[in-house]
Amino acid sequence: MTSYGCIGTLDVYGFSLQNGQGTAGGIWMVDSGDGYRSGAKEIGVGWNVVPSVYGDSRTHLFTMWTDDGYLKTGCMNTKCPGFQPEKGATIAPGDVIEHVSFPKQLRKQNINIKIVKDGASGDWLVHCGINREAELIGRFPRSLFTGGFAEKAAAVTFGGMVTAPFSDPAPMGSGYLPKDPSSAASVSNIQLVDQSGHASPLTQDLPFVQSKPDTYTVGPIVNGKFYYGGPQQPTA
Numbered sequence: 001m002t003s004y005g006c007i008g009t010l011d012v013y014g015f016s017l018q019n020g021q022g023t024a025g026g027i028w029m030v031d032s033g034d035g036y037r038s039g040a041k042e043i044g045v046g047w048n049v050v051p052s053v054y055g056d057s058r059t060h061l062f063t064m065w066t067d068d069g070y071l072k073t074g075c076m077n078t079k080c081p082g083f084q085p086e087k088g089a090t091i092a093p094g095d096v097i098e099h100v101s102f103p104k105q106l107r108k109q110n111i112n113i114k115i116v117k118d119g120a121s122g123d124w125l126v127h128c129g130i131n132r133e134a135e136l137i138g139r140f141p142r143s144l145f146t147g148g149f150a151e152k153a154a155a156v157t158f159g160g161m162v163t164a165p166f167s168d169p170a171p172m173g174s175g176y177l178p179k180d181p182s183s184a185a186s187v188s189n190i191q192l193v194d195q196s197g198h199a200s201p202l203t204q205d206l207p208f209v210q211s212k213p214d215t216y217t218v219g220p221i222v223n224g225k226f227y228y229g230g231p232q233q234p235t236a
Contacts, residue, residue: 003192004116004152004197006027006116006156007113007191007192007199008189008191010025012059013175015171017050019051020052020168021162023172025160025173025185026047026048028044028156029124030154031153032154037068040068041066042065042066045063045126053076062076062093063076063083063126065140065144067149092138101174101185108186114134117152121142123139124140158187172230174232175233177230184229186228187225187228188224205222216231
């Protein structure tokens, strides 16, 4: 599914995690290239809790990128040359997101994300807003990428990811499974951007990936919204 950008709104959560654990919710523009790791290209934007990266268990805004499956290029936030913050932006990669959601809370705290290919420069422009309209916070220059990803993405991925020992799984989303919509994390207002910069709401379900379905699951997309996550853990 070729794409020149995407829009989405994610609930934001907080957890008390240990070193070795990590959790994230976000949007990724991707291209798997020739199928080998060295051909994998992506940019990602969202929220995460990763004690080994930040030295705390708070929720942070993150960006990430690579042109070769993180073999020789790419990093999170601004730990290497890559993402270029926008001067005057009110939030930047690595910043703490102070207010987080809690399961069964009627009004969720959220992050609005827009990633779009700039027709003039070819850069990937990143817009974010915490409980507000997304604003331009920076860009991934076109020059970072080779092959087709310098022009467009082969696919868009929405949802969550975790890192943790098998014996001590980390929560994904809110920690609750999608079968409980009042408690589960959601991605909503999903829109895809075409080459002209026009955004169209997603009105159909899409293929999904569950790498550990006995622990983490994802529900169907209905009216541009879906629920995902598990297994639960007390929120911070």
